[in-house]
Amino acid sequence: MSHATPHRLLYFFVAFVLLMFFGLIYAWSLFVDPLEAEFGWDRSATSVVFTLSIITFCAGMLVAGALEERTSPRTVMLITAACLGLGLIASAFTESLPFIYATYGVLVGAGVGLGTDVVMSVTLKWFPDKQGLASGAMLMGFGGGTMLLSPVVTTMLGTLGWRLTFGALGVIFVVLVGAGAFIMKLPTPEYVRPLLEKARQNATVAAVDMTGGQMVRTPTFWVFMVYLMLVTCGGLALISQAVPAAMELLMGAGAAASGAASAGAGASGAAAAGAGVSAALPETEALMLATAAMGSVSAMNGLGRLINGFIWDKFGYRVCLTWIAVAFAAGMLCCAFAMMGGNFLLLVAGFMLLGLMYGGNMCSMSAMVGTFFGPKYYGINYAIATCQMIPAAIVGPQILALSQMGSGSYLGAFWVFFAVAIAALIVSLFIKPPKNNRAA
DSSP: OOOHHHHHHHHHHHHHHHHHHHGGGGGGHHHHHHHHHHHHHHHHHHHHHHHHHHHHHHHHHHHHHHHHHHOOOHHHHHHHHHEEEEEEHHHHTSSSSHHIIIIIIHHHHHHHHHHHHHHHHHHHTTTTTOOOHHHHHHHHHHHHHHHHHHHHHHHHHHHHHHHHHHHHHHHHHHHHHHHHTTTTOOHHHHEEEEHHHHHTTTOOOOOOOHHHHHTTHHHHHHHHHHHHHHHHHHHHHHHHHHHHHHHHHHHHHHHHHHHHTTTTTHHHHHHHHTBBBOOOOEEEEHHHHHHHHHHHHHHHOOOOOOOHHHHHHEEEEHHHHHHHHHHHHHHHHHHHHHHHHTTTHHHHHHHHHHHHHHHHEEEEHHHHHHHHSSTTTTTHHHHHHTHHHHHHHHHHHHHHHHHHHHHHHHHHHHHHHHHHHHHHHHTTOOOOOGGGGTOO
16 A cells, blocks of 8 residues: 555554444344343334434534544543443443433444544544545444454353343443554644645545535535435344344244144255255254344445445446445345245345445445545544434334334335335436535
């Protein structure tokens, strides 16, 4: 990498590790079954925790963007450590829904938002010449964190229980984020200037740096926000309910397979099993497979961010937005047909496509901010753009939860999101760089 220095790569490595742990916010579905089993809460009530965490995640990013201009990255990261530590440790003492809403939903969500914004903002200032690739590579850590750390959390839940798992995670976050606060720092203007000049000569960064106020007054921003909301809606819905959705198929298909066998359909049942239809499984084995399926979402989520960062820098935004919408639609089709046929392998394929598109979508949001509106005000501009996740987090998970509660299946929601994907593809055709920033 041109102009690479040990400092630049060091900050990237630290950012990657921190974002990987911040990505555990997407592992909420691991805690859903233990909490519902202990307290008798229904799926709609527990899905509110995830929705709240995404809303406060966005609010935390906005606060971080404002604080970075008034204080320092170190101060914001120390506040992050306090929010995450307090939120997770307090979650261990949960006895009611309002309590877990406040601790995990509000404190943990806000802490992840604060930390993500400051880490992304500081690190991308070291890479003004590689906005797409640097965004994608860092966000790969955020998206891949669930895949890498979910098995650890699942093991902790099995051995320690959910209360001690929350407490242990709180201590880990305080130590990691606290250490990061004393490592991360901004580059000097002398370091950034030649890299930024080169990027503008190559037309990979906006010709003019726009403030948040200027950005939100452009049609480009609002059309892009609609696109992001449509795609994020499906991604967040799946992530929030990945394990329960996979469990529905595994346990439901298992019962169906048992019924077919008892009716004398042995030959056809064997053929179906060979095609990927689940046989009857003990609940513990089904849970392991469901967790692995969620891991596939995380793996592709991380990979999608890296792939999209490369595509953005190499082929431009138009190609990025098209493949994301197409992957969204294909993923929903796979999930719908998997539920209809009880095919677990097809469900995993749908999960992988959706992970790819969601990761690519998150990378596009970051790259859009830097390349369409300039890197100078990235922190607050990225936080503003991230607010699209609020309506997406409210609508997406609730569609899935209400579908499951109303019909006992997630199938109907998958067809709804297929239509949403087609709408996103249409909206993408109307996205163009701002007229006064055509260098983007």
